[in-house]
Amino acid sequence: MATFGYARNDADNPQLSEAGVNSVYADADMRDLFTILQPGDVVVVASLDRFMLDTDVLIDIAAALDQRGVSTRTLRCPGHRHAGPPWVTRTAS
Helix, strand or coil, X not given: CCEEEEECCHHHHHHHHHCCCXXXXXXHHHHHHHHHCCCXXXXXXXXXXXXXXXXXXXXXXXXXXXXXXXXXXXXXXXXXXXXXXXXXXXXXX
């Protein structure tokens, strides 16, 4: 199992490093990231709005990752104001 990060820009890199990410992929490298993912891997994003701006595309990507046995982890959620865990984890089914 490996943990990969997806960064929309360099500002996300420190947060992803603190989260224990092995490798960080930039926006232009998203296809490369998806080709190397294996069942049990985890993709970490700083925030859902950094991962994908279009909700329909986000749902499609989450479903495709789930089918491949890849989990996702989000470090923060936009608009999330109440106390609670600092991240949201979606484990592949």
